[in-house]
Amino acid sequence: MALFIPRFRSRSGLAKAAVVTAALTMVTFLPSAAGQGQNPEGPPQSGPAEVLPLENVVPGMQATAWTAFVGTTPEPIPVEVIGVLRNTWGPGQHIILAKLGGKAARTNVAGGMSGSPVYHDGKLLGAVSLRFSTFSPDAVAGITPIDLMLEINEFDAGRPIDTKIAGDSKGASAGSLALASPKPVAGKLGLAERVWNASTAELPAGSYMMPIETPLTFSGMEPAVVDAFAGFFRESGVRVMQGGAVGTSAGSSRVTGAGALNPGEPVAAVLISGDSSATALGTVTYNDGKRVLAFGHPMFNMGPIEMPMATADVLTVLASAFRPVKFANSAEIVGALRQDRHSGIMGVLGENATMIPVRVKVKSFGEHDALIHQKELRFNVFQNQKWTPPLMMMTVFNSMFGLNDYALESTFRLKGSIELQGDQTIDLQTMQAETGTPIPAPMALAGWVGDKFNTLFRNSGEFPVFESVNVSIELLPQRRHALIEQASVDQRELRPGDTVTGKVVLRPYRGQSLTESFSVTVPPNAQKGVLRLLVSDAVTLDRSRKFAVDRNRLLNLTETVAALNREPVNNRLYATLLQQSPTAHLDDKTLPNIPLSVLTVMRTSSRGRIVIEGHSVLAQTSMDFDWIVSGSHSITLRVK
Template sequence: MEPGRSHVLRSVKFSVRSALLGALPIALVSALAAAPAPSPAAPAAASPPALPSDRPTEIFPVEKLVAGMKGYGFSDLGGGKGIQRFDVEILGVLKRYAPKQDLILAQVSGAGLEHSGIIAGMSGSPIYVDGKLVGALAYGWPFSKDAVCGITPIQSMLDIRHAPPSPPVPIGGPAVRAGTLVSMFGQRQFSGALDALLAPFRRPGDAGAMASLPLPVSFAGGPGGAPGWLFGKVAEAAGWVAAPAGSSGESEARSPKSAESAVKPGSSLSTVLLSGDMLLAATGTVTWVDRDSVLAFGHPFLSMGPIEMPMAEAQVLTVLPSVYRSFKFADTGPVFGSVTQDRSTGILGTFGTRAKMVPITVRISSDELPQQTYHFEAVHNSMLTPVLAAIAIDNVLTTLEKRAGERTLVWKSSIRTPDRNVEWNTVFSGLQAREDAVTSLALLANYLMANEFRDLPILGVDVEIKHSDRLQNGRIVNVEPRKERFRAGERVPIRVDVVDFRGGSRRVTLDLDVPKDTPPGPLTVFVGDGNAATAYDLGIYPADPQSLDQVLDFLGRMRPPNSLNLIAYRRAAGAVVAGEPLAALPPSVAALLRDRGPGDGTPDLSYVRLQSRTLEQPVPISGSVQLNLEVLPNNW
């Protein structure tokens, strides 16, 4: 190439490169200026919290819920994981499901709920949408293929806080009225009494319909780790799920501050029914916590209204999946307060308060074992205390002795009240001895607490039982007075011959002391066993109680079957007025009372009781004799 041409080409290349280098910054600036400004990055969607807040959250109104909304919930599902989160999809709202109450339908998933379905013990699990509290999972269907549930709106639960905190009142009155109680105890026939006692526990509704989730009721200290006969009856009536459990300190109390830090929405909570040597506690889930108040369950426990019941922490161990109804196994922890309201939309509890309890002491001995003593505490309530006391005693009898078969129970019981100690001493024998014994005590305690006359709280229950696997009894074969005619003021020995079952014969002497002011004439003397003597005396002096004191006086007339009894009467006109027997009235007064007219139901009296004597025997006695004796005139 020619030198001149080469120089020209180099000059052209340099000029082009210089022009390009000068134009690039200008073009780049122009391009940047012309390009649209980048939009700010969209904020990341807030993920649901791993655990619920222990502070009250904002409420999501029911009227703003629509099908398809997504949410989440919390519940302690065991396995050592504590509170776990699960997913929720709103299906719709049942308006006015109950008076002035809606019910939210939803389907849950996650945390294994596709496999287990809705779990008994999830009652009260808080449900959230957009981080706001919707309500408490509370309802479900057994045998459901999908985990569909009913949610109680939180607004309905918060209304519980405004319920009047009136003191606990009798639930539905006594199981039986005074007249029926007198008849049952007089005849010692308690058939039908258990059904009456369990009537308030029964849940209405079809077994296949949607209903509030059953509560798993944990029991510890039962015979062989299993619930006793009576607890099974109560659980069946109330719809509870019986779940064996342990106790990690139900008798301990936790300070309110430490409890508030441990109890939060989604954690498990127990309502303690019975503690001590046996534990019964119903487990549900906390929905809402605010300062010293707790809302839980989302449905009633037993619809008792104002109530005092210990409230304790609970730890879920695991979940037992079931085609019919999965449920939680839980241990009951320290008591941290008390339940004060049991309403249709849940229960309300208070931190730091202590529920009133009824101490129960049971002493039992048998042919093979020395005396053993058991201590329990039961909720103080006319509906619960009688049944819980009976469950505790039934548990002791079943644990120490055989479950079935003939037996003899020498029974001594005392129910302590502010007025007096109400004693019920008797003997039960045969195949139904255990059932009749615990039912009779429950019936008596229920009547005292819920009687139709006045309030009578129970301060404690003491029971002493002597148990024998053998059928024990004795039979009266002969009754003979030393003389059949005597004068007022004399003592007349009456010999009673008894033959014991598979034993020998023996003689017992009962003394008839004739009062000095007894007028001459016939004297009727009844000698017999406790049951026969009670029935005979009620025939002469009919019971017509018109007050609680008269009912208690009647119970004092009950003579135990393991006793020999002597009762002496003479003829004299009288009447029963306002439940009080008025014997040996002047003829004019007796005639006036007798002519009061028909229909008032007040019995007349024809005899006056001169003497009543009871002598305890080692075994139940059967047999009776009526003696017709004579009081001679005194020869001064």
């Protein structure tokens, strides 16, 4: 029976494979002495290696793969070549099909084996990177030829058109930036909704050659948190599991990384470090003493990246015909990953990767504001426009999880800040309680934080460089949600300069009604006529402006920060005087009292980015409220 092997589309701009003109070719990224290389009597070592050209690979050829089953020392695996699958990964990208023996025959092709180097007669053939289907009785694997992996080095200074690199703001005009700006992949769904929806979906396993799942190992995370995010990560081809922590603080590594990550040894990509950690596990394919190749397939296929690279220690390999996997602890950071490409990942020993320092303080209060419990957690999260938002959400969610004081009737109050390079700050303030939806309040609150990062990364101007994130979360003992029931004022006939005083009645989730006083002053230049006093929550007040901002993808970083800081807060009560004259919301700008002639011109030139309201804000006041406010009430006033 013939095997069905779908063709994988290759990345655009893939360099042509180097032509191998000799049976033995010396491969090296950096100049090295020719006397160094592989030890035929033991595990392979770092240094230049001889390459076996793909044209010399024939069915029945016997080879040896190296991978760690316990600890860090690679063990040999007998390999029998079945044949070469032509154009399996795209035009000119062939895959070697092979059957593994030895211990791998029992464990099957396990997650974490990605990148295990394969040698024939001392010559490097490629890396174990693919597996065939699930429930297969044979350990059939796909091997990525080494020449495909060596192409990664050619991209080290490259940049895909749709990827922004931290610290790189050169070489793009406003027009080109607009084209490169990433489009939202989830429509109007927030990050919490995307994570929740993914947690209930299982991706079916197909009967074809697929990249070996990358084990994404979490430590310091509650099992329920890991399970909640498992579906979200599974959509990117990674399998989440519990494991051990990174031993060295992110941002620091060995001075040279010398002696680390020999071929066949486990390697970990560090996504989160600190009180909680997340690492992606694979195996080193090649190490020239400075640069390291691993995996043999993409980790997340992100192109240029900046992520800490660490050693790892394998505890065991779980044998399974369904999803075999390595269990491992990450150990010491020894360098930084720089490329995540179609045929593997590449890192540099001794270099540092800048991460985002995050501090989360959590306090729980009882009746009469009595402090019951508090803790402080510190993390480092790697910077990437796709992965930073969900990882930030996950760390915040995990910080709130497992609190004995939490109950369905609780409310979370969050305050904090996001500090960006260039003295730019985003202030964070919100409250969250259970709303009756399937998404729990802690996840909804963490998703709100993650969405701020999504918005920052979507700016069209430059990659945001984060200096720090500080969040304070307080757990309050009751469900603090209040609905605006009615509002009244002491007088409806006013003169310019008068102050309107009034009261608003709010109906809490449970308990007696709450009455609050407010006042707002009519501007001295107010014209005679009818005004409308709107007593409202943040959503009602901000609907049109937010719609205009969401429609526009041309905001630069400074404008995006300003737009985020102008967002109303859900635990604040707003009293707004409105007059009947149009307001235009264009990009991040609010333009009140626009003449109709100007409005007509703006509609023509704005290309659909303008949102019009039939009123303009004349005056506004707000008051902090220790409840989540919802609803609105309108009162008609007259200026004499």
